[in-house]
Amino acid sequence: VHFRATLAYDGTGFQGFQSQSAGARTVQGELEAALGRLAKGGRVAVHAAGRTDAGVHAVGQVACFDLPRTMDPVQLARALNAMLPADLRVLEAAESPAAFHARKSASSKLYRYVLDSGSVQLPTRRLFAGHIAFSLDHRTVAETAALYVGRHDFASLASSGGSAKTTTRTVFRAEARWEQPAPGTETLVFEAEADGFLRKMMRSMVGGLVAAGRGAMTVAELRRALDARDRSAWPPPAAARGLTLVRVEYDAVIR
């Protein structure tokens, strides 16, 4: 029976959703171990919508797998949560058509990046937000975010090691907003929705916002760096801990 599950995890203790290194603790590994017990020891392969890197969090990751038995989806979610560690939860499970694939069937993904600025970051926020000591110009950050919207070749924002065939993606929405979690502090919340993300593309987008927002590069220079399709032309990616996979969308037909 083919299932789809919505997952949430604290990425702090995981070497990403999956990993090439033997022995690495991964979300996929924990999930497959729990599913293997439900399958009486049979191996159950899990596919996820987004292969989040080490330290990246999720509140709406989607995964799919085949279970060699029937099971009520509510019972399945409950049984998995009873076996999974506290930093990984199944929010919902559902039977899905055999043709459904968590990554290939996805029509869009929404990521959120949270970046605290100020001389000292609150320790209660350090695992779930990046941190810079300086402040950013709001207008320049908004202009840079607008640069990402549309269909572009994002080769400059992709790290090596990705498995994507092309580096062209369509960004439907890229928005920066500002919050003040405490007096004297400021937080950038950046959300981007696209038909797909290259490896480190979202964190590189934030790297661009920071470079422009602090005045290290102009928006025009970033535009040229994007057009150059050259990784070395782009500023470094932001830290993983500020990034969360928020939501994955599917066409109603396949869902």
Added chain:
Amino acid sequence: VHFRATLAYDGTGFQGFQSQSAGARTVQGELEAALGRLAKGGRVAVHAAGRTDAGVHAVGQVACFDLPRTMDPVQLARALNAMLPADLRVLEAAESPAAFHARKSASSKLYRYVLDSGSVQLPTRRLFAGHIAFSLDHRTVAETAALYVGRHDFASLASSGGSAKTTTRTVFRAEARWEQPAPGTETLVFEAEADGFLRKMMRSMVGGLVAAGRGAMTVAELRRALDARDRSAWPPPAAARGLTLVRVEYDAVIR
């Protein structure tokens, strides 16, 4: 030289601000170790406004200590942060009058409790919010919060082990508000400001909100349980991880 420092910490890895158990990792212990290095090995005793329990967080704890040397307060904060572990930060330091005592001079403290409700808690929130699987009635929660405001003998809400001479405290403000961090979830944010808090008093207040909000006790029954000055009459305290010491106020004269 007498100093006052504003502290923030992630309480997850601490056995509270201070502890009776030898070898326990405490905020006081980490801070005194760092100050001892600045004092060239001399012992520096630290006093805090609130003796937060194990797992309780702070974004505005205040501590005071005597350092046997002069030091620019900005340099002092920077030097301490260079020595302290990542889950404990000095947000600000200042010289203060010799008569200043972080706890005894305090005129009020503000605590915040965050409580997620829903069948599954997001793992990214599990260290900084309590969790209940059921939902609470908003109006009953608001009525219960109002019960706490004013001057009362809070003996029913105090755990044993506190060192307070009397159990009477004045609550200036006790307010519940609601947030929806994700669709299908609901979060109670409860803030209380008082001239002082007994041990576990804030978490017991939240225990009362939960008991009334889910219908296990009526507001009238809670009022009688408060008047009874009997710990066993009161519902159990909420989990420590949802609690944060937000701010400590001092009269301008002594500050």
